[in-house]
Amino acid sequence: MTKLQLNKIVSFLLLASMMLAVFAIPQQVAQAGQPDLVGFTFVNKSDKLASLRLYGNDQFYYFLLKPGEAKYFTPVRGEYRMSFYSCGMYVNKTLDLTKQVKLVVPACGTVAYNGPTPPKVIDGGKIIKLVKVTLENATDRYMKVVLTGPATYVFTFNKDQDKTYTISKGDYNYTVYGCGGSFTGTFYAYANKVFKFKCP
Numbered sequence: 437m438t439k440l441q442l443n444k445i446v447s448f449l450l451l452a453s454m455m456l457a458v459f460a461i462p463q464q465v466a467q468a469g470q471p472d473l474v475g476f477t478f479v480n481k482s483d484k485l486a487s488l489r490l491y492g493n494d495q496f497y498y499f500l501l502k503p504g505e506a507k508y509f510t511p512v513r514g515e516y517r518m519s520f521y522s523c524g525m526y527v528n529k530t531l532d533l534t535k536q537v538k539l540v541v542p543a544c545g546t547v548a549y550n551g552p553t554p555p556k557v558i559d560g561g562k563i564i565k566l567v568k569v570t571l572e573n574a575t576d577r578y579m580k581v582v583l584t585g586p587a588t589y590v591f592t593f594n595k596d597q598d599k600t601y602t603i604s605k606g607d608y609n610y611t612v613y614g615c616g617g618s619f620t621g622t623f624y625a626y627a628n629k630v631f632k633f634k635c636p
Contacts, residue, residue: 471512471513472512472513473510473511473512473513474510474511474512474513474533474534474535474536475508475509475510475536476508476509476510476511476533476536476537476538476539477506477507477508477509477537477538477539478499478501478506478507478508478509478538478539478541479501479506479538479539479540479541480501480502480503480504480505480506480522480541481504481540481541481542481543481548482503482522482523482541482542482543482544483503483504483543483544484503484522484523484524484544485500485501485502485503485521486500486501486521486522486541486560487499487500487501487520487521487522488518488519488520488521488539489518489519490511490516490517490518490531490533491516491517491518491519492514492515492516492517493512493513493514493515493516495511495512495514495516497509497511497516501541511533513533513534514533514534515530515531515532515533515534516530516531516533517529517530517531518530518531520539520560520563520564522541522544522560522563522564523544523545523564523566523602524544525564525566525587525604527563527564529563531558535556536556537556537557537558538556538557538558539557539558539560540557540558540559540560541560541561542559542560542561544566544602545566545567545568545602545627546561546568547559547561547562548560548561548562564604565586565604565605565606566602566603566604566605567602567603567604567605567625567626567627567628567629568600568601568602568627568628569600569601569603569625569626569628569629569630569631570598570599570600570601570628570629570630570631571591571593571598571599571600571601571631571633572593572597572598572630572631572632572633573593573594573595573596573597573598573614573633574596574632574633574634575595575596575614575615575633575634575635576595576596577595577614577615577635578592578593578594578595578614579592579593579595579612579613579614579615579633580592580593580612580613580614581593581610581611581612581613581633582610582611582612582613583603583608583609583610584608584609584610584611585604585606585607585608585609585625586604586605586606586607586608587603587604589601589603593633603625604625605625605626605627606624606625607622607623607624607625608622608623608624608625609621609622610622610623610633612633614633614635615635615636619635619636
């Protein structure tokens with residue numbers, strides 16, 4: 437092989453390596469410019485619609501689940517302001533999506549996990565804080581009850597009637613219209629609470 441031929445081969449190899457480098461650079465830049473995504477699982481074990489709106493990181497997401505549905509999403513990694521809707525109630529909080537997480541919506545008025553929640557899991561029941569209570573009209577008259585507290589509710593009862601409701605957990609003031617007038621009082625709503633309304 438002559439010196440001229442050797443120089444041509446070396447020049448060709450140098451040119452080829454430069455061209456490969458040129459073509460590789462845009463691909464590397466594109467990969468570096470891709471958003472950093474994170475896995476997010478949304479599970480709805482309730483018999484009602486559940487939704488989640490996320491705001492932040494120059495992004496907006498709206499996730500809607502039918503009863504019994506579960507979906508996997510890949511939003512941009514980061515912290516978000518969220519509007520969480522479940523069992524007829526909205527809760528506004530922050531959601532940390534800097535790492536993979538799962539949000540589980542349990543049956544209304546319950547929690548997904550009794551006791552500690554597993555790592556990387558959010559119990560929707562502990563966010564909404566709904567409980568099932570039984571209210572009884574322990575009189576022989578029609579009655580209307582207005583509850584004010586964590587939320588406001590209006591219930592009506594026929595005589596000697598009891599009903600079970602799913603309401604927000606917490607302290608309530610009540611006003612009862614019946615018994616020939618009205619009267620007021622307080623009670624604390626917790627899971628499986630039974631409360632009787634009687635004429636004063």
